Amino acid sequence: MRFTDGYWQLLPGMTVLRPKVVEQVEVGDGRVRLHCPTGPLRHRGDTLNRPVVTVTLTSPAEGVLGVRIEHFTGLRPRHPEFELVTDPEVATSVEQDEQTLTFTSGPLSARVGLGGEWGMDFLADGRVLTSSTPRSIGLVTDGEGRHHVHEQLTIGVGEHLFGLGERFGPFVRNGQSVDTWNADGGTSSDQAYKNVPFYLSDRGYGVFVAHPERVGFEVGTEVVSRTQFSVEGQHLQYYVVAGPTPADVLRRYTRLTGRPAAVPDWSFGLWLSTSFTTEYDEATVTSFIDGMRERELPLSVFHFDCFWMRQFHWCDFVWDPATFPDPPGMLARLREKGLRVSAWINPYIAQRSELFAEGAENGYLLRTTEGDVWQWDMWQAGMGLVDFTNPDAVEWYTSKLKTLLDQGVDAFKTDFGERIPTEGVRWHDGSDPQRMHNWYAQLYNQAVHELLERQRGKDQAVLFARSATAGGQRFPVHWGGDCESTFVSMAESLRGGLSLGLSGFGYWSHDIGGFEGTPDPTVFKRWVAFGLLSSHSRLHGSSSYRVPWAFDEEAVDVTRRFTRLKMSLMPYLSRLAREAQTDGLPMMRAMVLQYPHDKAAVTVDTQYMLGDDVLVAPVFDADGWADYYLPAGTWTHLLTGEKRQGPGWHREQYGNDSLPVFVRPGAVLPRGAVLDRPDYDHVDGLTLEVRELADGEQAVVDVPTGEDAARWVLTRTGGALTVTARGTQQPWRVVVLGAGGEPVAEASATGAAATTLTWPPA
Known part of the structure; x- marks a missing residue:
C-alpha cells in the first residue's frame, strides 16, 4: 500500500x-x-x-x-500466526x-x-x-x-x-x-x-x-x-x-518456516491426466494407458480430474456410477499395470452433495456472523466451505478421503483454496478472517498430507497442490496453476516456478502443454522437454487430452526420449530431493541461487539449474532458436557431448528433440540403469559420467540409499582417474565421455571398492 x-x-x-x-x-x-x-x-x-x-x-x-x-x-492477539521453528x-x-x-x-x-x-x-x-x-x-x-x-x-x-x-x-x-x-x-x-x-x-x-x-x-x-x-x-x-549466499539464506529461512517433506520416488515419473472438461470413462482411461505402453512411453501416475465425480456434486467423493461403476476394481486393474492413481479434490462442498447437509448440521462448514452456512454459486451451485479450524471438520473431511485411499487412490490433487471470504464470516476457532484468507490453504493441504502420511507412510505422501503461503513447502508438491497453451505462457510459468523456489519451496510442476486451449504441436513438444526436466512432470489440459499421439508422431518420440532421460537421472534427482528436505534448496534453481556473484546470470529468468550440475534452457521459439547464458568454464551438452565455453551468451537452433541442457564444468553425473520407471534401486548398475575434470580436481557424487547415501570420490591426477566408492554393495562403472558423448575410457567395480583408469590424452 x-x-x-x-x-x-x-x-x-x-x-x-x-x-x-x-x-x-x-x-x-x-x-x-x-x-x-x-x-x-x-x-x-x-x-x-x-x-x-x-x-x-x-x-x-x-x-x-x-x-x-x-x-x-x-x-488482543490475532490468529492464526505462521508456525515457526525457533531455537x-x-x-x-x-x-x-x-x-x-x-x-x-x-x-x-x-x-x-x-x-x-x-x-x-x-x-x-x-x-x-x-x-x-x-x-x-x-x-x-x-x-x-x-x-x-x-x-x-x-x-x-x-x-x-x-x-x-x-x-x-x-x-x-x-x-x-x-x-x-x-x-x-x-x-x-x-x-x-x-x-x-x-x-x-x-x-546475501x-x-x-x-x-x-x-x-x-x-x-x-x-x-x-x-x-x-x-x-x-x-x-x-x-x-x-x-546468508552470506542466497542458498544460505534459504537454508535459514526454511529452517525457520519448515522444510519440504520427502516425496516418493514414483512421484518423479510422468503423470497423465484425463484433463478437465473432456469426456472419459474407464475405457477411455484404459485406452490412454495402453496407448502409452504400446508406444513405450513410461508412465507412473494416472490422474482423474474433476468429473470422476457427478456434476453439481463436487465434492462428495463419490465416483460417478454412470462412468465408473466399479471403482475398486478399476483401481486394482490400474495397480496391476504398475500405476499409481491421483484423484482431484477441493475443499468446497456443493449444495446438492449429501455432505453439504451433513457438514451444515454438524458445524463443519464455515458460518456467517449470523450463524448461517456461508454459501455462494461460484464454482459449484450453493457451495459451502470446509472449516479446517474445526478439528472435527478435519476428521470428517479426511474420513471421506480415507475411503478413497482404501479403494486404491494413492495421491490427491488439492485444487483451489484461494477463494476464501473475509467479510461477514466466523471461523470455528475464532480466527481472524483476514489472516485466514491465505492461511486456509495451509490448513487444507496439511489435513490431506497428514492423512496420506498416516495411511501410506511418511515417505509415500504426496499432493499436487495449487494454493499455499509461507510454510506451505512442508506439504509438497505444488504446481503452477492455469496457464495458456503458448510459448509466452510457458515462459511465465517458468518465472513463477523459479520465484517459488526462491520463496522456500523445494518441488514444483506445471501443466505440460498448457492448461487453457490446445497447444500447437511445436509448443507441446517444447513444453514436454521443459516438463520432464522439471521436479515433477504432468500432462494435463482443460478441454482437450494431452496424450502425445494427439499431436503428431514426433511428439511421441520426444515424450519417450525425455521421459527416459528423466528416469535415467533419478540417482541425481534423488540427491536433489534429499537436499530439498535437509537444506530447503529447490530442485529447480534460479541462476542467482547457484551463481550469485555472476552479474550476467543473476537476473536470467529463461533458464535454470536443475540442481547444481545441470543447466536447462527451455526453447520458447517456434523455429527452435534458443538464447542461453553459460557461466565461466567449459560446459558439455548432456545429449550430444558438444562443448561450449562460458562465461557468455550463446544463440543456437535446436530440433524438437533437443534443447540447451548442459553439464557444469567438473561435475560427474550419476545415471541409472532403468529407463521405464523412477522407483528402482538407483545404485544398482549405476554409471558415473565424467565429462570435464581438470588435472588436480576432485568430484564427489552422493546417491541416497534409504536413510543413508552411497558416495563416490573421483580424483584426476595427471593421466589417471582414481575412483573410490563406499556405502554400496552394488555393481557400478565410471565412463569418461568424449567430445561426441561417446565413451573414451571406462572401468567397472562392485561395492565399496577403488578403481583407476587412464585419462584419455587430449
Whole structure:
C-alpha cells in the first residue's frame, strides 16, 4: 500500500508518526526493547502527548533477527500466526556504548544509533546489508481512521530482490507493487496462487514479514531506494535472515518456516491426466494407458480430474456410477499395470452433495456472523466451505478421503483454496478472517498430507497442490496453476516456478502443454522437454487430452526420449530431493541461487539449474532458436557431448528433440540403469559420467540409499582417474565421455571398492 505523494508529501487524509530518537533501552530475556518517541525530547514537557514507537529485537534462530514495531500494545492477539521453528537456546549478544547498540545472532547484527536520529543497520561480517533509516518506520492513520504500520529497508546500488511467492510477471521484484493475497488469477496476471511474504536479495540476505494477512510490498516504488512493507493494524513483525549466499539464506529461512517433506520416488515419473472438461470413462482411461505402453512411453501416475465425480456434486467423493461403476476394481486393474492413481479434490462442498447437509448440521462448514452456512454459486451451485479450524471438520473431511485411499487412490490433487471470504464470516476457532484468507490453504493441504502420511507412510505422501503461503513447502508438491497453451505462457510459468523456489519451496510442476486451449504441436513438444526436466512432470489440459499421439508422431518420440532421460537421472534427482528436505534448496534453481556473484546470470529468468550440475534452457521459439547464458568454464551438452565455453551468451537452433541442457564444468553425473520407471534401486548398475575434470580436481557424487547415501570420490591426477566408492554393495562403472558423448575410457567395480583408469590424452 502507498502512503505518500512523491517523496515529500503524504497522500490526502494520511497522517504518520515516526520514531525520532531512542529514549530508553531495555535488555534482558534474550531481547532488546527500544522506546522511541515520535518527536524530540528537549525538556520534560515534550514527554506529554507524545506517542512512542516500541521496537523489539529478538532472535528465533542463529543468523535470524526479529524486529517487532508497535504502537498500542494492549490489543488482543490475532490468529492464526505462521508456525515457526525457533531455537530457545540461540546465543545472542549485546554491545552498547553512548552512540550505538549492537544486537548479534551468529553472523548477523542489528546496529542501532543511540545518539541522534533513528537508524538501524543490519550487518554481516562488518558489511551493511540493508538499513532502516530515519524515514523508514511509519505509524500511519488513513482518512477512514484505519491504522497501518510500515517499514522501509534500503536497496543498494545494483541490488536485485526476488521471491514473494510464485509470481508470473517480471522475475526481479525491483519496481513492483505486490500484495500477498492468494487469488485464482491464472498465470497471466499479477495475482498469485501462492503468496509468500518473503523476499531474497542477491546481496546475501532475506526478509520475512511474519503476517498471514495481506502484506503490501512496494519494492523500489514508493521510495525507489527502499523496499516498503506494510500491514493494517498496530504492529509489524519481520525477520532479517543472514546468508552470506542466497542458498544460505534459504537454508535459514526454511529452517525457520519448515522444510519440504520427502516425496516418493514414483512421484518423479510422468503423470497423465484425463484433463478437465473432456469426456472419459474407464475405457477411455484404459485406452490412454495402453496407448502409452504400446508406444513405450513410461508412465507412473494416472490422474482423474474433476468429473470422476457427478456434476453439481463436487465434492462428495463419490465416483460417478454412470462412468465408473466399479471403482475398486478399476483401481486394482490400474495397480496391476504398475500405476499409481491421483484423484482431484477441493475443499468446497456443493449444495446438492449429501455432505453439504451433513457438514451444515454438524458445524463443519464455515458460518456467517449470523450463524448461517456461508454459501455462494461460484464454482459449484450453493457451495459451502470446509472449516479446517474445526478439528472435527478435519476428521470428517479426511474420513471421506480415507475411503478413497482404501479403494486404491494413492495421491490427491488439492485444487483451489484461494477463494476464501473475509467479510461477514466466523471461523470455528475464532480466527481472524483476514489472516485466514491465505492461511486456509495451509490448513487444507496439511489435513490431506497428514492423512496420506498416516495411511501410506511418511515417505509415500504426496499432493499436487495449487494454493499455499509461507510454510506451505512442508506439504509438497505444488504446481503452477492455469496457464495458456503458448510459448509466452510457458515462459511465465517458468518465472513463477523459479520465484517459488526462491520463496522456500523445494518441488514444483506445471501443466505440460498448457492448461487453457490446445497447444500447437511445436509448443507441446517444447513444453514436454521443459516438463520432464522439471521436479515433477504432468500432462494435463482443460478441454482437450494431452496424450502425445494427439499431436503428431514426433511428439511421441520426444515424450519417450525425455521421459527416459528423466528416469535415467533419478540417482541425481534423488540427491536433489534429499537436499530439498535437509537444506530447503529447490530442485529447480534460479541462476542467482547457484551463481550469485555472476552479474550476467543473476537476473536470467529463461533458464535454470536443475540442481547444481545441470543447466536447462527451455526453447520458447517456434523455429527452435534458443538464447542461453553459460557461466565461466567449459560446459558439455548432456545429449550430444558438444562443448561450449562460458562465461557468455550463446544463440543456437535446436530440433524438437533437443534443447540447451548442459553439464557444469567438473561435475560427474550419476545415471541409472532403468529407463521405464523412477522407483528402482538407483545404485544398482549405476554409471558415473565424467565429462570435464581438470588435472588436480576432485568430484564427489552422493546417491541416497534409504536413510543413508552411497558416495563416490573421483580424483584426476595427471593421466589417471582414481575412483573410490563406499556405502554400496552394488555393481557400478565410471565412463569418461568424449567430445561426441561417446565413451573414451571406462572401468567397472562392485561395492565399496577403488578403481583407476587412464585419462584419455587430449
